[in-house]
Amino acid sequence: MNPIQVGLLGIGTVGSGTFEVLRRNQEEIRRRAGRGIQIVAVSRRDTAAAQRIVGDAATVHADPFEIVRNPAIDIVVELIGGTTLARELVLEAIQRGKHVVTANKALLAVHGSEIFAAARAQGVIVAFEAAVAGGIPIIKALREGLSANRIEWVAGIINGTTNFILSEMRSKGLDFGVVLQEAQRLGYAEADPTFDIEGVDAAHKATIMSAIAFGVPVQFDKAHVEGITALQAVDIRYAEQLGYRIKLLGITKRRGHGIELRVHPTLIPATRLIANVEGAMNAVVVHGDAVGSTLYYGKGAGSEPTASAVIADLVDVTRLHTADPEQRVPHLAFQPGELHDTPVLPISEVVTAFYLRLVVADKAGVLARITGILAEHDISIDAVLQRESAEGEKQTDLIILTHNTVEGRMSAALAQMQALPTVLAPIVKIRKEELN
Ligand SMILES: NC(=O)c1ccc[n+]([C@@H]2O[C@H](COP(=O)([O-])OP(=O)(O)OC[C@H]3O[C@@H](n4cnc5c(N)ncnc54)[C@H](O)[C@@H]3O)[C@@H](O)[C@H]2O)c1
Ligand SMILES: N[C@@H](CCO)C(=O)O
Numbered sequence: 001m002n003p004i005q006v007g008l009l010g011i012g013t014v015g016s017g018t019f020e021v022l023r024r025n026q027e028e029i030r031r032r033a034g035r036g037i038q039i040v041a042v043s044r045r046d047t048a049a050a051q052r053i054v055g056d057a058a059t060v061h062a063d064p065f066e067i068v069r070n071p072a073i074d075i076v077v078e079l080i081g082g083t084t085l086a087r088e089l090v091l092e093a094i095q096r097g098k099h100v101v102t103a104n105k106a107l108l109a110v111h112g113s114e115i116f117a118a119a120r121a122q123g124v125i126v127a128f129e130a131a132v133a134g135g136i137p138i139i140k141a142l143r144e145g146l147s148a149n150r151i152e153w154v155a156g157i158i159n160g161t162t163n164f165i166l167s168e169m170r171s172k173g174l175d176f177g178v179v180l181q182e183a184q185r186l187g188y189a190e191a192d193p194t195f196d197i198e199g200v201d202a203a204h205k206a207t208i209m210s211a212i213a214f215g216v217p218v219q220f221d222k223a224h225v226e227g228i229t230a231l232q233a234v235d236i237r238y239a240e241q242l243g244y245r246i247k248l249l250g251i252t253k254r255r256g257h258g259i260e261l262r263v264h265p266t267l268i269p270a271t272r273l274i275a276n277v278e279g280a281m282n283a284v285v286v287h288g289d290a291v292g293s294t295l296y297y298g299k300g301a302g303s304e305p306t307a308s309a310v311i312a313d314l315v316d317v318t319r320l321h322t323a324d325p326e327q328r329v330p331h332l333a334f335q336p337g338e339l340h341d342t343p344v345l346p347i348s349e350v351v352t353a354f355y356l357r358l359v360v361a362d363k364a365g366v367l368a369r370i371t372g373i374l375a376e377h378d379i380s381i382d383a384v385l386q387r388e389s390a391e392g393e394k395q396t397d398l399i400i401l402t403h404n405t406v407e408g409r410m411s412a413a414l415a416q417m418q419a420l421p422t423v424l425a426p427i428v429k430i431r432k433e434e435l436n
């Protein structure tokens with residue numbers, strides 16, 4: 001049988017890795033897929049650069065629509081990124097009956113419902129393993145391996161750039177800006193690194209996992225998103241003294257009648273495996289009612305690790321494209337007619353424990369006043385640490401770990417504490433999860 005014909009839109013970090021791994025392992029991949037997989041056309045604005053990568057193995061196009069409109073192409077691989085042009089290209093490819101493989105989490109988190117509906121109508125596959133946690137087969141695990149379970153929660157380090165930054169800051173005492181530049185040089189960071197450091201990229205990925213875990217539509221606009229730019233070195237140190245590490249986590253959880261969907265810096269016990277995931281590595285914990293907690297670890301970014309997921313999708317599509325669409329794994333794991341409209345809860349209804357750091361006047365009665373306010377709001381304390389403040393004499397850093405509470409209640413208590421004349425600086429609040 002002739003090899004299946006693939007067109008690559010975008011041949012940058014992930015595209016060039018995809019081309020190289022497919023070339024290097026073509027025989028192994030053919031034996032698995034039952035048919036060769038061949039990239040026959042690529043698109044990049046800088047056509048000379050693309051030509052240098054592909055030689056005479058594929059045609060090079062400045063205009064990606066030339067590939068989408070080429071009737072000889074069976075599968076379009078979208079590796080351009082962004083949500084405007086990528087959306088147009090993907091929708092047109094689907095309209096023309098082509099299967100799509102994409103690594104574009106932003107596109108799916110924002111336009112996923114439209115794209116999956118279009119794909120269903122045309123009977124084509126949209127595969128996206130590379131979009132979440134790069135090379136880790138987490139989509140496969142959630143959609144297929146864990147399908148017996150009622151999934152309770154998913155929590156992951158799903159942005160390599162920020163984990164790399166947090167790790168380097170903690171272990172080498174390096175400055176935020178220096179580490180970010182290194183992450184960009186290594187090809188981990190998004191074209192616009194604010195997406196990484198402000199938590200948006202992790203929220204895109206958490207949104208996709210939430211949809212697949214709970215059988216709800218993708219709804220990025222409902223996610224609560226905080227990044228790491230406000231995080232201070234002093235809190236990383238205090239957290240360590242209390243036996244915790246701070247990680248940027250993407251979390252989605254069942255809670256009563258709703259779902260929590262949030263990204264924020266989080267204290268996690270230093271003894272958890274996931275607390276020891278360093279550098280650009282990713283890790284995701286999935287908790288199912290039958291299986292308990294399972295952990296998936298590996299490279300979530302970079303050229304060949306991400307290519308590994310793109311090519312796994314190409315193999316799936318090659319095996320399945322002739323199958324009856326009813327026999328395929330549904331895009332969002334649940335049958336399209338079986339998605340529920342379970343609401344995503346506002347952050348005020350989310351339940352977590354908290355780390356608080358207050359800079360207070362070093363006077364008798366201050367601690368009692370603060371613990372009193374927490375008690376008035378029915379928030380119970382887990383641990384208290386008092387340290388000499390770097391801010392100056394007659395000031396003390398007061399670090400409080402609380403037990404679980406509803407965020408709205410904590411916000412009310414914080415407002416009251418912040419108004420005390422003995423509280424001398426903005427109170428730092430970081431959420432804490434036990435992940436057990
Ligand atoms: N880099 C990673 O580690 C990684 C990991 C997982 C997912 N992703 C996702 O994969 C996608 C690609 O990321 P990347 O890191 O390879 O990006 P990149 O910037 O290295 O490559 C993008 C490519 O698209 C091409 N391109 C952009 N606009 C174009 C246009 N109008 N016409 C033709 N070509 C155009 C660029 O020339 C470039 O070759 C993004 O959606 C990204 O979020 C990246
Ligand atoms: N910018 C992303 C790439 C992988 O999606 C990261 O740092 O994890």
Ligand code: NA
Pocket residue numbers: 129130131132133134135136137138139309
């Ligand atoms: Na993946």
